[in-house]
Amino acid sequence: MIRFEDVSVTYDGADAPTVSGVELAVPEGELVLLVGPSGVGKSTLLGTVSGLVPHFTGGTLRGRVTVAGRDTRTHKPRELADVVGTVGQDPLSHFVTDTVEDELAYGMESLGLAPDVMRRRVEETLDLLGLADLRDRPIATLSGGQQQRVAIGSVLTPHPRVLVLDEPTSALDPAAAEEVLAVLQRLVHDLGTTVLMAEHRLERVVQYADQVVLLPGPGQAPVLGSPAEIMAVSPVFPPVVGLGRLAGWSPLPLTVRDARRRAAGLRERLAGVAVPAVEGAAVGRAASRAEGATSRGVGTADRTEGAASPGEGVAAGQSALSVGADSLDGPVRPPGGRGLSGPVTEHTPRRRFSLRRLKPRPTPPATAADAPVTGPHDHTGSGPHDHTGSSTGTRNTVTPVTPVATAASLGVHRGRIEALRQVDLTVSAGETIALMGRNGAGKSTLLSAFVGLVQPSSGSVRVSGAVPHRTAPRELIRRVGLVPQEPRDLLYADTVTGECAAADTDAGAAPGTCRALVEELLPGIADATHPRDLSEGQRLALALAVVLTARPPLLLLDEPTRGLDYAAKARLVSVLRGLAADGHAIVLATHDVELAAELAHRVVILAEGEVVADGPTEEVVVSSPSFAPQIGKVLAPLPWLTVGQVRTALEAGA
Numbered sequence: 186m187i188r189f190e191d192v193s194v195t196y197d198g199a200d201a202p203t204v205s206g207v208e209l210a211v212p213e214g215e216l217v218l219l220v221g222p223s224g225v226g227k228s229t230l231l232g233t234v235s236g237l238v239p240h241f242t243g244g245t246l247r248g249r250v251t252v253a254g255r256d257t258r259t260h261k262p263r264e265l266a267d268v269v270g271t272v273g274q275d276p277l278s279h280f281v282t283d284t285v286e287d288e289l290a291y292g293m294e295s296l297g298l299a300p301d302v303m304r305r306r307v308e309e310t311l312d313l314l315g316l317a318d319l320r321d322r323p324i325a326t327l328s329g330g331q332q333q334r335v336a337i338g339s340v341l342t343p344h345p346r347v348l349v350l351d352e353p354t355s356a357l358d359p360a361a362a363e364e365v366l367a368v369l370q371r372l373v374h375d376l377g378t379t380v381l382m383a384e385h386r387l388e389r390v391v392q393y394a395d396q397v398v399l400l401p402g403p404g405q406a407p408v409l410g411s412p413a414e415i416m417a418v419s420p421v422f423p424p425v426v427g428l429g430r431l432a433g434w435s436p437l438p439l440t441v442r443d444a445r446r447r448a449a450g451l452r453e454r455l456a457g458v459a460v461p462a463v464e465g466a467a468v469g470r471a472a473s474r475a476e477g478a479t480s481r482g483v484g485t486a487d488r489t490e491g492a493a494s495p496g497e498g499v500a501a502g503q504s505a506l507s508v509g510a511d512s513l514d515g516p517v518r519p520p521g522g523r524g525l526s527g528p529v530t531e532h533t534p535r536r537r538f539s540l541r542r543l544k545p546r547p548t549p550p551a552t553a554a555d556a557p558v559t560g561p562h563d564h565t566g567s568g569p570h571d572h573t574g575s576s577t578g579t580r581n582t583v584t585p586v587t588p589v590a591t592a593a594s595l596g597v598h599r600g601r602i603e604a605l606r607q608v609d610l611t612v613s614a615g616e617t618i619a620l621m622g623r624n625g626a627g628k629s630t631l632l633s634a635f636v637g638l639v640q641p642s643s644g645s646v647r648v649s650g651a652v653p654h655r656t657a658p659r660e661l662i663r664r665v666g667l668v669p670q671e672p673r674d675l676l677y678a679d680t681v682t683g684e685c686a687a688a689d690t691d692a693g694a695a696p697g698t699c700r701a702l703v704e705e706l707l708p709g710i711a712d713a714t715h716p717r718d719l720s721e722g723q724r725l726a727l728a729l730a731v732v733l734t735a736r737p738p739l740l741l742l743d744e745p746t747r748g749l750d751y752a753a754k755a756r757l758v759s760v761l762r763g764l765a766a767d768g769h770a771i772v773l774a775t776h777d778v779e780l781a782a783e784l785a786h787r788v789v790i791l792a793e794g795e796v797v798a799d800g801p802t803e804e805v806v807v808s809s810p811s812f813a814p815q816i817g818k819v820l821a822p823l824p825w826l827t828v829g830q831v832r833t834a835l836e837a838g839a
């Protein structure tokens with residue numbers, strides 16, 4: 186159904202082809218998964234199928250790509266729209282209408298389908314993807330995951346024979362991701378739809394694939410095989426595969442169920458063994474409760490109505506951080522739009538989070554009443570917390586501590602939606618909190634409240650003593666930094682070099698600080714590249730580096746692993762652990778249960794705008810079918826969470 190014949194793509198100005206020598210056939214009615222490190226060319230390859238590469242991206246395509254016999258170089262994306270449906274990594278930039286229902290109908294309208302067929306398919310799709318309650322909503326007001334569901338729905342309604350999906354579950358909560366994958370599998374099995382999908386969170390998808398295509402490195406020819414064959418050799422693999430490799434299981438397990446069947450012996454071996462260091466959470470929780478109690482009701486009820494802020498969401502997924510930490514390498518990214526070359530409308534001007542442009546001076550004032558309560562640059566060890574670095578490579582210990590940020594009985598309205606209700610949360614210096622919960626639960630809203638992008642409608646929020654929405658950006662930036670769900674909102678220079686130079690200046694950091702951070706997170710990004718042309722993972726690494734350059738006492742990350750391969754995530758984990766050990770407080774909104782297991786001292790789960798769980802990571806996630814990491818499920822009821830912990834124990838002779 187899709188055929189690549191000696192395909193190579195060279196972007197304008199690039200020294201070498203991004204992908205080359207691609208010879209592949211994707212049979213009709215199969216789900217083929219495209220995997221490989223960040224920036225290796227996955228999105229580029231997907232773009233050649235939808236025609237976005239090179240029609241929209243520029244560059245030179247050599248060889249031939251055909252879909253259902255149509256050459257994508259001689260057919261414009263519009264002329265392929267009846268056969269191929271494409272979901273790119275950034276749905277928002279490709280929506281063409283304003284409301285959910287209109288968006289679901291748009292593709293069918295373009296193809297001239299009868300109104301009754303359109304109506305029926307819109308209803309089916311609303312149900313299939315859990316969008317019925319959102320049908321009349323303006324798309325610009327949806328959370329990130331809600332938008333991703335609409336983007337997927339909008340390509341399903343025309344019933345294309347081929348679906349090209351770039352990280353389609355990256356913003357979805359774990360349960361929603363499973364639902365979407367089940368829908369795709371049904372289309373493949375029942376309707377013979379052909380699906381080509383790139384995804385980093387292999388723990389979510391590998392079991393659905395008929396075949397896997399691995400792009401091992403930039404410019405290297407792809408390797409095709411069954412999921413088990415490829416997972417045996419791939420540099421990117423999910424935690425169960427990591428566990429299987431560690432335990433020497435053959436064949437390798439691809440699912441939690443496979444692994445559980447093999448794990449009886451391992452469970453026995455680990456039963457009496459102390460789980461390698463996973464500390465800090467209990468302290469964080471105790472601190473938060475105490476603080477919540479004292480600060481409740483302190484805040485003024487600043488009324489806001491529908492503050493225009495990015496309708497963000499949080500990326501989905503899980504990953505094998507501990508596995509990647511020592512065995513993986515490479516980068517990743519997403520392709521473009523929907524394959525329909527209709528007008529791209531900017532619905533509501535998205536407010537850009539522009540704090541970093543305001544020339545911050547990150548050194549916290551020592552005396553002001555609202556000065557940051559922690560000194561993140563204090564390496565003397567005399568601070569209020571004890572950085573007992575764990576030798577096991579898991580979490581650092583946090584001792585009771587000064588709050589860096591608090592929300593007390595916080596309520597936030599976004600338009601008519603009550604996005605947060607009675608939220609009490611205290612974030613302490615040195616602790617890392619994973620904020621989890623289903624799409625639309627209010628995670629991004631809470632992060633936005635900490636940076637003053639939305640205002641409380643009741644209760645209060647404080648960051649280092651300051652009221653965020655009443656604090657001038659140049660002051661606030663000394664206290665808090667946010668990496669938004671869409672990293673491009675933070676980037677404005679023409680090159681990676683320019684972006685980094687601006688970040689160094691803004692942060693008052695030594696020249697080269699930001700660039701070194703980029704290299705640490707994701708090596709190999711070219712200096713002269715326009716941030717727009719970076720792969721998704723590369724862009725995220727750049728945005729993270731920009732914010733980290735200022736070393737804010739409170740660091741907020743909204744789904745920080747989209748587009749990142751396991752190795753890049755492992756590097757991110759190590760950077761964030763270092764920051765936490767230096768006394769920075771970190772809050773990450775994430776659907777990546779593996780990331781939370783690896784990094785967070787404490788997990789806070791939001792549901793319908795309320796906190797429904799708050800506790801040490803292992804306590805909160807192990808008992809949860811949605812939020813438990815793969816290793817947690819395999820070894821349950823033992824409270825082990827990561828491959829790294831198991832490796833440490835086995836190496837120590839368990």
Ligand SMILES: Nc1ncnc2c1ncn2[C@@H]1O[C@H](COP(=O)(O)OP(=O)(O)OP(=O)(O)O)[C@@H](O)[C@H]1O
Nearest residue numbers: 326328329330498499599624625626627628629630
């Ligand atoms: N600008 C807005 N106007 C109206 N409603 C909004 C706006 N932004 C978000 N919402 C709604 O507020 C609720 C919380 O959204 P939020 O983005 O905080 O969720 P989230 O937990 O981050 O979700 P996701 O996991 O999908 O990113 C959702 O129901 C969302 O549709």
Ligand SMILES: Nc1ncnc2c1ncn2[C@@H]1O[C@H](COP(=O)(O)OP(=O)(O)OP(=O)(O)O)[C@@H](O)[C@H]1O
Nearest residue numbers: 196224225226227228229517518519718720721722
């Ligand atoms: N339009 C473009 N112009 C120039 N270079 C580009 C363009 N698009 C992508 N690139 C470069 O091509 C390489 C491959 O990018 P691509 O997005 O295909 O990778 P990917 O494997 O999908 O990455 P990720 O997993 O991070 O999404 C990257 O180095 C990127 O910087």
